[in-house]
Amino acid sequence: MSKTTSRPQSAAQGDEVLVDVTDLKKFYGGEGFFAGPPVKAVNGVDFTIKRGETLGLVGESGCGKSTLGRTLLQLETPTEGSITFDGTDVTTLSGSDLKEWRRNAQMVFQDPESSLNDRMTVGEIIREPLDAHDWKTKQERRERVLDLLSAVGLRDEHYFRYPHQFSGGQRQRVGIARALALEPEFLVLDEPVSALDVSVQAKIISLLEDLQEEFNLTYLFIAHDLSVVRHICDRVAVMYLGKIMELGETEELFQDPSNPYTKSLISAIPRPDPTDTTRRITLPGTPPSPRDAPEGCPFATRCPAKIRPEEYTHLDEDVWDGIERFREVIRERSRMDLGVTGLARRGVGRFSRFDDLEEAVSDLFEGVDVPEEVRVHIEQAVEYAKKGYPSKAREYLYEEFSSVCDREKPKFYETSGTARYSYCHRHANEYEDVDPVISRRTSDE
Amino acid sequence: MSSETHADPTAGDTEPILTVENLQTAFYTDRETIRAVDSISFDVKRGETVGIVGESGSGKSVTARSIMGLIDSPGRIMPGSSIKFQGQELTELSDAEYRSVRGSGIGMVFQDPQQSLNPVYTVGNQIRESLKINRGITGEEAVEEATDLLEAVGIPDAKRRLDEYPHQFSGGMRQRAVIAMMLACDPDFLICDEPTTALDVTIQAQILDLLKDLQEERNLSILFITHDMGVIADIADRVNVMYAGQIVEQAPVEELFANPKHPYTRALIDSIPGEHSRKEGLETIEGEVPTPNEPADHCRFAPRCPKAFDACENVPPQHVSVSDEHDHTAACLLYPEDLTESHRVEKHLSLANDDTEGDT
Ligand code: SF4
Ligand code: SF4
Numbered sequence: 001m002s003k004t005t006s007r008p009q010s011a012a013q014g015d016e017v018l019v020d021v022t023d024l025k026k027f028y029g030g031e032g033f034f035a036g037p038p039v040k041a042v043n044g045v046d047f048t049i050k051r052g053e054t055l056g057l058v059g060e061s062g063c064g065k066s067t068l069g070r071t072l073l074q075l076e077t078p079t080e081g082s083i084t085f086d087g088t089d090v091t092t093l094s095g096s097d098l099k100e101w102r103r104n105a106q107m108v109f110q111d112p113e114s115s116l117n118d119r120m121t122v123g124e125i126i127r128e129p130l131d132a133h134d135w136k137t138k139q140e141r142r143e144r145v146l147d148l149l150s151a152v153g154l155r156d157e158h159y160f161r162y163p164h165q166f167s168g169g170q171r172q173r174v175g176i177a178r179a180l181a182l183e184p185e186f187l188v189l190d191e192p193v194s195a196l197d198v199s200v201q202a203k204i205i206s207l208l209e210d211l212q213e214e215f216n217l218t219y220l221f222i223a224h225d226l227s228v229v230r231h232i233c234d235r236v237a238v239m240y241l242g243k244i245m246e247l248g249e250t251e252e253l254f255q256d257p258s259n260p261y262t263k264s265l266i267s268a269i270p271r272p273d274p275t276d277t278t279r280r281i282t283l284p285g286t287p288p289s290p291r292d293a294p295e296g297c298p299f300a301t302r303c304p305a306k307i308r309p310e311e312y313t314h315l316d317e318d319v320w321d322g323i324e325r326f327r328e329v330i331r332e333r334s335r336m337d338l339g340v341t342g343l344a345r346r347g348v349g350r351f352s353r354f355d356d357l358e359e360a361v362s363d364l365f366e367g368v369d370v371p372e373e374v375r376v377h378i379e380q381a382v383e384y385a386k387k388g389y390p391s392k393a394r395e396y397l398y399e400e401f402s403s404v405c406d407r408e409k410p411k412f413y414e415t416s417g418t419a420r421y422s423y424c425h426r427h428a429n430e431y432e433d434v435d436p437v438i439s440r441r442t443s444d445e
Numbered sequence: 446m447s448s449e450t451h452a453d454p455t456a457g458d459t460e461p462i463l464t465v466e467n468l469q470t471a472f473y474t475d476r477e478t479i480r481a482v483d484s485i486s487f488d489v490k491r492g493e494t495v496g497i498v499g500e501s502g503s504g505k506s507v508t509a510r511s512i513m514g515l516i517d518s519p520g521r522i523m524p525g526s527s528i529k530f531q532g533q534e535l536t537e538l539s540d541a542e543y544r545s546v547r548g549s550g551i552g553m554v555f556q557d558p559q560q561s562l563n564p565v566y567t568v569g570n571q572i573r574e575s576l577k578i579n580r581g582i583t584g585e586e587a588v589e590e591a592t593d594l595l596e597a598v599g600i601p602d603a604k605r606r607l608d609e610y611p612h613q614f615s616g617g618m619r620q621r622a623v624i625a626m627m628l629a630c631d632p633d634f635l636i637c638d639e640p641t642t643a644l645d646v647t648i649q650a651q652i653l654d655l656l657k658d659l660q661e662e663r664n665l666s667i668l669f670i671t672h673d674m675g676v677i678a679d680i681a682d683r684v685n686v687m688y689a690g691q692i693v694e695q696a697p698v699e700e701l702f703a704n705p706k707h708p709y710t711r712a713l714i715d716s717i718p719g720e721h722s723r724k725e726g727l728e729t730i731e732g733e734v735p736t737p738n739e740p741a742d743h744c745r746f747a748p749r750c751p752k753a754f755d756a757c758e759n760v761p762p763q764h765v766s767v768s769d770e771h772d773h774t775a776a777c778l779l780y781p782e783d784l785t786e787s788h789r790v791e792k793h794l795s796l797a798n799d800d801t802e803g804d805t
Contacts, residue, residue: 060645270675
């Protein structure tokens, strides 16, 4: 059925690759003896960006997309992996080489409010990178700034104004002009329109499209707003908890997503069509902490298509969902600090802080007929936790209920001929594919 | 808590729980008077969700705050404004009386849940406090009720969560906690001001589902304020489109999206990215939303309106019916469509005059 690969390939051969990212990781903390586990903000991603294209990077807060953008531009040092830009591995650059390269790769930030220095005039703000790089003569810099103002739809007289005299949309134009000052080839646009009203958004998007055409720019467009991404991007990478879950051509990916996370994400966008009756997949809970990501698939704690262990495939959805939610409750409790008193009480067998667990269980399984084979395990886990050993409860549940999704990292499967890749076990031949599972789940709700 | 306690047996489905008439809220500064809300009228019926949609500066949030009695100096609700909640005129209430309405009848959910949660108390504490003040429930019973409320808003492991502080909750959880706090007052009416705007889309979907479920269980009426046309389409039964302090179009949600009449509503719908793929291009509205600091003796959309004609600069458009089948009105001089331009202008002028005469 589908081909597997450890890394997604770039699309059609012959297209020139500008940015090539291999197994990139960015971790925070976790070093030293007393440190907790590191935050794995970016946990091994691979992709390429072709010259002149716009690659979208979408995902919810905390998925690592902004860190990835910043790491690409070497504003953060990668923990592992390589970033090749036009053939050069930029992770090895330093000093003047790095400075020189940065001319070529610039960033536009979300919040034009805080990214512009309010004590400088608009002209000075745009000129600053030119000054910093000693670009040509003073006179030429001035002219360059005036050209840039007009390129982004502002006027000459705006040169002497201050950012606070501008609307949000105008400030974002200034931010874009500044990023373009040194004629870069590559721009990372980090949520460039998220702070703007819809009608203003539309104008900035059109501007970005025009500029791309005029200056042959390559964009990495980071956003949580999928409708904006759909509009502007050629290809999209969908991130969750530090991993790329799916990558492919925009229109195709939106119309026929392969990965369970992408499906959920797209179905959650409220569509401006009140007659729309497609069922929304509503995900339970929130993403886990990037300090405590699942061993296997990052989406395993919330996935509506998660593969079950063989011996539990016959359970009703309700029961299975209850088990998954219960595991989440236990995981959270296992992360809690029991404190000195807690540990002391546990030592003498008088731990009582988790005595309310039974109540949580009865809420989770309210109105659900829990079969004996499941009940015994839930009760055992509750026992462990109540005695003060939530981690033991967590492991017990893992042993009993975990599946391949919890335990093994998926591979990338090519799910369509147009270089689309999805990171999910369900694309393997031995499992039922994603679609029937999801449609079963959304129809009997 | 039973959902029937407040159901008024004499009230039919069509009885409004909230009626806003000619609401004007102005802010006075040294330089100018900003007519943030400029003579708007709408109502909300029992058990329905009414949306107000608009961009920043449209006056939608000031509308919410006006209803809640949260307008402070230099802002003022102008004489002649009326906000009737369950038959009671709110604009005449003292601060203390307003507090009791807020505590028992109307709940409010803001964009930023931090605004409603106190960081130094546990979530349980705050819900119990609300139960004590508004419903006189205390002790063990309050703990039970608070647990039930957190469960009702979909927070798992509720009892343990009661002992946590707001900062230990994720953004979506915090918004759920605020909703639970509002439910502690057993309200009939919920004002939601951009409650999902700061949330991720999958969390937003959870909150929208939650609001719909609660509405069904408790026969809640909801006034839902947002800038997002997608969210409006998802949650509202009827919609008011606001622009520069005024409502420019009112219609049932399906009708509004199928037959938008006001040029602004049309432009708003056309500028939504993503519904159309990139090849189709994106409509843009020239210019920006003006600050409503002049009296409304003209159409405030005129400088940006592709359909504007001379009269738009000096005749204030009034709401006229734009559909035979639906309760659908637009304030635009292009309507009623079957009249000639001069008759339309005359009609709007005479409606405007009726209005001002009615006020004196
Ligand atoms: S690997 Fe398993 S948990 Fe991950 S997306 Fe696929 S089915 Fe869901
Ligand atoms: S009244 Fe005139 S300017 Fe205003 S929306 Fe209608 S046509 Fe446009």
